[in-house]
Amino acid sequence: MLKSEELINKVKSYNKFLNPETLTKAYEFALKAHRTQKRDEGVPYIIHPVAVADILSDLKLDSATIATGLLHDTIEDTHATYDTIKEEFGQEVADLVDGVTKISQFQKKAGENSKAENFRKLILATSKDIRVLLVKIADRLHNMRTITFVKDKEKQIRKAKETMEIYSPLADRMGMNRIRDELEDLSFQVLNNEARELIKKRLDEIKENRTSSFKTISFEFSDLLNQNKINAKIIGREKTPFSIWRKVQKKRVSLEQITDIMGFRIILDNVEDCYKALGLFHSKWHCIPGKFKDYISSPKINKYQSLHTAIIGPTKRPIEIQIRTMPMHEFAEIGVASHWKYKS
Template sequence: QKRASGDPYFSHPLEVAAILTEMHLDEATIAVALLHDTIEDTDATRKEIDQLFGAKIGQLVEGLTKLKRLDLVSKKAEQAENLRKLLLAIADDIRVLLVKLADRLHNMRTLGHMRQDKRLRIAQETMDIYAPLAGRMGMHDMREELEELSFQNLNPEAYKTILQRLSDLSERNAGLIKNIEQELTELLSQHGLANATVKGRQKKPYSVFRKMQSKSLSFEQLSDVWGFRVMVDMVPECYTALGIIHTRWRVVPGRFKDYISTPKQNDYQSIHTTIVGPARQRIELQIRTRRMHDIAEYGIAAHTLYKDGTNVSPGDAEARQSSAYKGLRTTIESLAEGDNPEEFLEHTKLELFQDQVYCFTPKGKLIALPRGATPIDFA
């Protein structure tokens, strides 16, 4: 059996499992990833999976099979009910969402082999539902890639234009990121933070597009298309690094946020600041510990990595994930109890997808826009 790309079908569950392995997830989650399409696409039954791998894995595989049939881009009432089913499955066991997100990520990576109407439907569903869910779970890397792949399919002209402008900018400023990394690293080392790591990168097309839309700016008006992260070992060193950097360079007013003292709901922690830094470039900085970095990148999955600085056992990792997920689970369960489709969708977009604006098209399709946008921006 072949996928639309021409690859053997078994390559898909292998890739899904590989994505979750990179996130250091437990053996049971990896097993579910490998088996997630067996009931749908083979002669295997739930009973056989239970006998071979245990009832819990069988339950998760069956849950993912049911989710596969959901259409989250449909009429308003149907969309509400399908989204409710998705959220209930997630509330039952977080691993359903982790495998579903990895499954969606690999499908998005190979989306180009599908016919256009199906490609657009899947990309819209990913942008509206799965990318925000990944963000709500604190899985920044996953969310960013899902958004970029969706944007590439939904608005290919804008994607290509911004990508080309970013490429031109990178050529004009060849070596700039490396030079800033080096200057920041040397400055921090001179002041006792020899362990600090500085990483810089140019922002991605969708991130740039979102800022252009929300701020009503042209590409040329953007002043901060580079972002830098400073990573240290201990929390006090974050504030030491902040003081060193603020003493050396001019701070841009109104751009400071301390998510270390006040973490986001998804456990995200970092200090955010913007400076007019080396080469008089306006750059955004995130300062965090290495542990905070893993949680920022992998979200709830990162709770498998740490227990007071040491690796955790699979059982303890599951308990820590469950604890970290408690707030979102409560939100999901309360959302899923509603009866009215319109109220359900309204509450869901407010509670789960807080950093996006949602509006309905005349045909009842739910569209995600950046925070600060209005329906006029979509029109």
């Protein structure tokens, strides 16, 4: 578990103007409020809010949001009230904590009979501040990371279904692709672990071949871009077991037939270079019809931007490529959270 000073130092690494008093106070308040409580796995409850604050600091969020992560269960699960939080931490933090508490209360009332889509709409409509949703998604992410410690198997399945139907689409709607992928994969592990293990086994079988292919292809891509004076950072993107399984289901093909397990992200300095690079890839290799999408000129509804294409690459196999600038890449990874960076 992160200590108070470690959390503060982590936030200071990206927010040099941080006043550490609020976070120290929130940490101590949560520690005291949850002191007699335990998690399902038998560990002190405080581990959970600290882990949520840690996830929020990974997203480089402002201090009010991180304080909310520490305090998010205090109104619901302890003797603390909205007025107590407001008096101790001010209205901004109190409103955020209250917003997270309301979502949890809606969830309990809604039960299994409520349609996931309706519940998602309800969450979006009632969350006046997007940071409430960021805290709730971080809360769910930590709960899913520790789901195997929940002794009640039915509860595990219920939470995993809820995550797949409500929180993964919410993360997607907010452009938080990295967290969406992890939520989906953790849920998949609970709901269909047998299929997940089969896919992991297949990935392990071709791992060595994949690593050498990645190096070869990266070198060819770099060489082509360097020759044309385009500065690039190339990242290999391995698909998650769940995204591979979804493709198998959608295309009705066997696992052996899925070849585009590895994708590439090409990070460039500016938009002009993105289109130049795209032209170079399409000139040198055959592009696969129907696979090109321009999300730079026409962003997705969640503001995601990137050029997507697929080519028959140097290894004569299909390769998926995403071409974007660094700000686009940051947004693609953490979505709306990237707008809150460095604010305090």
